[in-house]
Amino acid sequence: MEIREILESLEKGKISINNAKKMLSLYSIEEIEGIAKIDINRRKRKGIPEVIFAESKKLDEIKKIIQKTLEKTNSVVVSRINKGDYAKILAFAKKSKFKVKTGKNSSTLVLYKKPIIFKGGKVGILAAGTSDIGVAEEARLMSEAMNCKCISSYDVGVAGIQRIFPILKEMISEDVDCIIVVAGMEGALATLVSSMVDIPVIGIPTSIGYGYGGKGIAALASMLQSCSLGLSVVNIDNGIAAGAISANIANRAIRKNRTK
Structure with missing residues (x-):
């Protein structure tokens, strides 16, 4: 069916809204x-x-x-x-x-083309070390492309655990809807953050590390084995996926709040 036929069928009650949506989705692929x-x-x-x-x-x-x-x-x-x-x-x-x-x-x-307006939810982004910043920034760009305001802080890993507390307090005060935690080596920061907040946490293990369990394998295994509930994990270095998931969570939360 052509788009006009779909819309006419919907208007006449011959098909449901869900079926019309499904049919229209077939027209959303552009080949280059x-x-x-x-x-x-x-x-x-x-x-x-x-x-x-x-x-x-x-x-x-x-x-x-x-x-x-x-x-x-x-x-x-x-x-x-x-x-x-x-x-x-x-x-x-x-x-x-x-x-x-x-x-x-x-x-x-x-x-x-047009300015991206931060009308969505809020996403917190933490990077354990300076070597993790590139992946954290990828997650930030993805979240901002989805209209989320991002609050970021980098180089706050467990090697100097006192560094995490001020920024976590700020994120809680700002009422962020989701927190992304980026960490390499043993990836411990994600578990630590998840254990202290009632906010969904998305862990990104990075390929920073060497020797046994290097290239992010140890960080990934550590995050997957975390005993702290409330932590979900994406693949190694996958800032795009973490940004998309976090922004979807944040944007859904803001929509729910606006309808109350």
């Missing part, structure tokens, strides 16, 4: 020259913007996907950009008059 199929309506359906995984793509392919996506939506996240392509994508964005959000030590960018 045999390179990629973009989920244009993902933002409307899930609240999550389109994300381009740039690491395995050629520069020209990335540019085409960015261009096509921003013809249809306001923003796109480009993650894991190869070092040689990063400056070229920034130059392309400037030439195309797209606005850009960057992150410290991060290979991820958010490109957008």
Whole structure:
């Protein structure tokens, strides 16, 4: 059925709203020259913007996907950009008059047309060490692309445990809806934070570490084995997933509060 037929059938009561929604979702895929199929309506359906995984793509392919996506939506996240392509994508964005959000030590960018307004929930982001900042910033960019306000603090790991308390107090005072904890080595910070708050905690193990259990394996195992309830864990270095989950939690919480 064409879109008009779907809408006419809905108006006449021949199909349900749920069936119409399902049928319309079939029209939300945009194909680009045999390179990629973009989920244009993902933002409307899930609240999550389109994300381009740039690491395995050629520069020209990335540019085409960015261009096509921003013809249809306001923003796109480009993650894991190869070092040689990063400056070229920034130059392309400037030439195309797209606005850009960057992150410290991060290979991820958010490109957008109209300003992103922080009208959603609040997300707290903690990084155990300075080596974890790039992944934390990736999570921040994803959360902000989903309209969340982020409160961040880095280098607050368990090696100097006293550093965590002031920022946790601030996050509780600010009534954050979710906390992302980024940690490598043994990944202990996520368990510590989860044990002290009644807020959902998303742990990101990072590939910072060496020797036995190196490359994030020990941090991942530690977080998965955590005895502190209220902690969920994403894959190693997966700031995009943690940002999306946390923002969805925060945005749902703010919607519920607004309807009370």
